[in-house]
Amino acid sequence: MSTATAIVKPVMPERHYLNDNYGIRSWLLTKDHKRIAILYLFSISFFFLLGGIFAALIRLHLLTPNGELFQADTYNKLFTMHGVNMVFFFLIPSVPAVLGNFLMPIMVGAKDLAFPKVNLLSWYIYMVGATFSLIAMVSGGVDTGWTFYAPLSSGYLRTHVIAMAVGILFAGFSSIFTGLNFIVTVHRMRAPGMTWGRLPLFVWANYAASLIMILGTPVLAITLILLALERGFHIGIFDPKLGGDPVLFQHMFWFYSHPAVYIMILPGMGVVSEIVTCFSRKRVFGYSFIAFSSIAIAVFGFVVWAHHMFVAGISVYSALVFSLLSYAVAIPSAVKVFNWTATMYKGSVKMDTPMLYAVAFIGLFTIGGLTGLFLAALGLDVHVHDTYFVIAHFHYVMVGGMVTAYMGGLHFWWPKLTGRMYPEAPAKLAAIVTFIGFNLTFFPQFILGYLGMPRRYWAYPPEFQVLNVLSTAGASILSVGFILPLLYFLYSLKYGEVAGDNPWQATGLEWETSSPPPTHNFHQIPVVTKEPYAYGEDAEVPVVH
Amino acid sequence: MSENSHPTPGLYVLILLALVIGTCLTWGIAFVDLGIWNPVVALTIAVIKAVLVILFFMHVHYSNKLTKLTISAGFFWLMIMITMSLSDYLTRSFMLR
């Protein structure tokens, strides 16, 4: 047992979840949520790299206006596979399935998730889905766009749409099972004293995201099933030629996919809440407001979906309602942003790498979110819909927001995951490079979009070239920012400083167990007596085992 | 859950009877012309039957608030999906001219 003070050099615990058992079987059949998290970490990193390579090719191609690098079909496949990989196989599982899987049980003081087998199953289902999508990609790719709009996808394209749809279907079920596990765990597995008002905000955020996963994802499943049926058997559900209605597909798709964007941001918001308080050494400002705004976002998020369809031929009255509700969902996000900022006020702020990512998140999410207001404004959306303005908006929230938060969280909890620190200097550099590269990549796209450059364009009018070149330049910087962490994380596994139980002097149950935690998380089930984020009460948190 | 007693076979038989009667009623009424009320009546009976199954066969009557809340949430979300989708289809014909 070690005590983490500044003087005593921390040592690795003798036994922990990583060295508890060796061998491939002990990993592939593990029911330990922490190991499953690591399995997820590897799988989604692979898809991030793959999606990143597709992104790099997209940007490279768009250097010139006339589409000189790839054939049009190839380009269409590139952005489709980029979108599908990034959304379904990387971003949706990113924070929940990696950090959430690892931390949720520890944070609520449980020995594991409620259903460890289901958890392992969810990883396997993910892998089955991943295999299908890889098969689809290897055997020629898919060119539907990640939105799979019918009747194009159901009746016109000759690519492997069904395989891809099945892949996404499986990925969807994997996220359903993750969400189910989280919900039951939060309700039924909390340690004594861990009341709802004491749950870490990360848990609240993941809980809210889980609600969306279980209520939204099944609709995506059935939509894809219908799409595959129509494609396979030529029955008329979405194809007007056969009597179907293509707008119905959009309704069903966005019924899931709009709430899904909140699956893609809420967990990130949870990460940021943790980091900001820790590096301000201060209680979070407005705990209950941040917690409830997560739930509010999850609930309101379900009633705004048709804001993706303002020019799709829906009823004007319906459009009005959906636009109005879209603004309702913006308010809880605003509340969060202000509370994070206020948390820094009169804190004791240290700009370590996780904090750099966290403040980058706040800034970029604000821009991304506020440009969402442009899109939700009916008359304005007519102009910017399906242009690069939308592309810029969602990269700001998804890359600037969620990916940044994920990187921040990965740095923050890296010592907990591995027991070792990452090297601080290159990490800071990477954070800054990412920030600069990101803005250079996507800010020009707002202008491009307002100028009217449509998205999913293989070739574009020459007057848009300057901004596109800027964007590509930014992307190359951005990719450096993402490759760096890959290198130093690997390096730190062997050479990183031993972190000790609580390198950040943070509160929260996960910091009270050893780094890396033992297989059953705690040597003794903790009893919670303190409010969350009780910074300052006993500033140097003594470590108890 | 387990702190409460589950229903007895006697109650189950009663529920079974109610369900059978409900089914026969649905079937019978389907052949009477009630105008637009036909589907309404049929679905009302179906809802009643479903509620009986949920409350008694599925023991929800004897369960905690959380379970009740979960189920209500499920149907609430279903209603969101149905009503808001239909809101588009039903108001399209009033398009501005």
Add this chain to the structure above:
Amino acid sequence: MQSNIPIFPEQASSMAAQVDSLYLFLVLITTFFSLLIAILILIFAIKYRRTPERQAEQIHGSTLLEIIWTVIPLGISMVIFVWGAVIYYHMERAPSNPLEIYGVGKQWMWKFQHPNGQREINTLHVPTGRDVKVTMISQDVIHSFFVPAFRVKQDVLPNRYVFTWFRATVPGTYHLFCSQYCGTKHSGMVGDVIVMTPDDYSTWLASGKAEGSLASLGEKAFQQYGCTTCHRPDSGARGPNLQGLFGRPVRLVDNRVVLADDNYIRESILEPNAKVVSGFQSIMPTFRGVVSEDEIIAITEYIKHLAPQEANPLNNRSTPTQIRDSEVPNIQQQNMQQEKQQQENKQQPQKTPQGTRPANPSGKKP
């Protein structure tokens, strides 16, 4: 026309300025809040940076502040919502007495038909100063009609007419994009919108080699497909008399009343049984796969022009009463309006180039 790095697209329609002002307002809001947050973070990060001496001051929150920063964004966003909604309402409302152009989208081209029969592909000529309504349909997948300079966009759906309208203000050549992904050559489904002064426009119209007005093309098709066998103007025909049909309510056998618009006529041709006119048998065969979208448009235009100049359309309909009395005033009003418009058109044929009533396609000679 473009400066080096443009920030704004050209404003070439009456709508553009409205959209841009909302945009600027939002840019302002975004800049304000982004800077506010960024500066606050920066200040806090510097002023409250961690030093060995300083302890964080524990503040738990403030309900007052929470209320403030809930209500202010709510207020601002309601302003944005209403503003956006007003513009949208304006965009979605069809103008009265527009110049009507028909468009057909297909993989991967745009086809346009002017009322005088002029057709063009991937170009669209329109005059300035006149409301232009483009009614569109797709032959295959979903496309989207997008003219950035006009700030208009409308998804073009298969099987259903949709429309968009604009009033061009500045002559010039502007991009026309397909903005809904529609397969391989989505990015090639582009064209030019050529905005001309009304004079130039009528010159252009006249110079075209149109085979006759759209309505007359429609008439030809109407005869060619044997519609006349049932839809003869005399009473006692098997089908309803189509004169004066367009724009009027129609009573169906199931007592519903629907408006006879483009979509209704198209449906009547392709799916005659979906809506059967009261007092008739559903004997009309479907013409799905027989007539093309272009021909349907022409036929529709023809039926529109059957609006009888001759007599009161109510008497002219060879049908049992499809229309109840309650609906009559409404219709008469519409007819009066139509007549008034026609007169207007007759009175000033020079001013407005041939548009809605091209039964006499005689563009002004230069």
Add this chain to the structure above:
Amino acid sequence: MSTSQTTTTEHHPALAHQFDSMEQQQDASTFGMWVFLLTEIMMFGGLFTAYLIYRLKYYPAFVAGSTSISVGWGFANTLVLIGSSFTMAMAVWAAQKGYRKSQVWLLLATMVLGAAFLGVKAKEYYDKWDECHIPGHVIGKGFNTWGGCSVTNKSLGNIAEEIRDPKHHGNPNIPEGAAEQTARQTEIFFSFYFAMTGLHAFHMVIGLGLLTWLLLRARGGEFGPSYYTPVELGGLYWHFVDIVWIFLFPLLYLISRHQHGV
């Protein structure tokens, strides 16, 4: 399904390591099952939404389609399924009380009724196949007389004929062309019919699998007053599938039946 309770630990043999007590375990498992059923509600819900929209759009065709399926079988199947729900509820009760024999018999009865349901369903599907009412034109005989199915025989369920045939409560005044068109639109009805009942039947098959597994364990005497969660969960699932059918029956079989009779 949540099978985690089979792991062994120090206390009750069925208590999984992550739980502190059997109570917590049962609570968590039941709640987990409910959350899972929530996802099922939304999944079927998507189909119901789509179904409602098309029913509004193609009402006459939906009437014709609905009339061409056998309300008698549908009715019988509803009763069968309700019966199986009853036996299932009784099985849970027996498990809880620890009546080992009746547990086994009740589970078996549930399975028999479930299988009977699927049997009837198979018969109905076969009839549709025979009558060329399979939507799409990929599988087998295609749809009606348009998908390549060369059935001209009236007795073979040609919907266009039925719409006009007085023997089928049809209206002979409806012209042939009109009837054909409506008949063609019933393809959408059948798409939904097969998608909805198919998904439902798929759930039944899974349910039968679960029941088999429960049956084996019940025979082994695993369930009693202190541990019967798996039976309870199986029951929840089975009842849910029953509820779906309770709605499918009026929605699919009973559209404007009064117009056309049995």
